[in-house]
Amino acid sequence: GESVGLHLPTLSVQEGDNSIINCAYSNSASDYFIWYKQESGKGPQFIIDIRSNMDKRQGQRVTVLLNKTVKHLSLQIAATQPGDSAVYFCAENQAGTALIFGKGTTLSVSS
Amino acid sequence: SQTIHQWPATLVQPVGSPLSLECTVEGTSNPNLYWYRQAAGRGLQLLFYSVGIGQISSEVPQNLSASRPQDRQFILSSKKLLLSDSGFYLCAWTKTTGNTEAFFGQGTRLTVV
Numbered sequence: 001g002e003s004v005g006l007h008l009p010t011l012s013v014q015e016g017d018n019s020i021i022n023c024a025y026s027n028s029a030s031d032y033f034i035w036y037k038q039e040s041g042k043g044p045q046f047i048i049d050i051r052s053n054m055d056k057r058q059g060q061r062v063t064v065l066l067n068k069t070v071k072h073l074s075l076q077i078a079a080t081q082p083g084d085s086a087v088y089f090c091a092e093n094q095a096g097t098a099l100i101f102g103k104g105t106t107l108s109v110s111s
Numbered sequence: 112s113q114t115i116h117q118w119p120a121t122l123v124q125p126v127g128s129p130l131s132l133e134c135t136v137e138g139t140s141n142p143n144l145y146w147y148r149q150a151a152g153r154g155l156q157l158l159f160y161s162v163g164i165g166q167i168s169s170e171v172p173q174n175l176s177a178s179r180p181q182d183r184q185f186i187l188s189s190k191k192l193l194l195s196d197s198g199f200y201l202c203a204w205t206k207t208t209g210n211t212e213a214f215f216g217q218g219t220r221l222t223v224v
Binding site: 099 | 117143
């Protein structure tokens with residue numbers, strides 16, 4: 001079953017705002033986490049990952065934060081653009097096992 | 112570079128008919144291979160994964176089966192489709208060692224009628 005969940009199924013923001021998508025995981029043994037973006041009718045695409053020995057990682061316009069104490073993961077998107085509209089999934093992985101995905105958050109960006 | 116191919120992109124099949132979805136990976140050897148299913152508006156449910164030729168692990172009991180006849184080929188099958196088998200099927204691969212991201216194919220939209 002799914003061990004990763006998201007707090008909100010949908011998030012609507014205005015173009016230019018910062019977006020924060022949250023995720024809670026339940027397996028304290030998970031040591032690797034990924035955020036994926038899925039556009040309609042396509043496979044998920046990798047955005048950013050983070051390992052459990054880190055609490056923050058930055059990419060281009062995106063930042064992932066990991067709080068192992070409360071088993072919480074978040075994805076921050078700076079200056080959200082209409083092209084960021086998609087479904088975002090967090091996924092967790094414990095060494096030697098398959099990625100387990102949450103239900104996803106649909107991000108809608110209006111201009 | 113590595114690529115993953117999945118076909119067909121869409122499929123409409125009658126109830127009771129067989130199914131065969133194929134996935135191949137290029138540019139890597141001995142990948143871990145996965146089949147996921149995504150129901151409308153839902154997350155990805157892991158169906159099968161394989162760490163090598165002929166090695167298949169099933170995550171949930173269902174009307175489907177998987178096979179890995181070659182190192183970079185993963186096939187999802189059914190002898191008799193049910194309406195509940197409709198969904199978006201995704202193949203993915205990861206490197207064998209360590210925690211790494213999964214690379215996904217473009218998916219197959221299966222509609223059982």
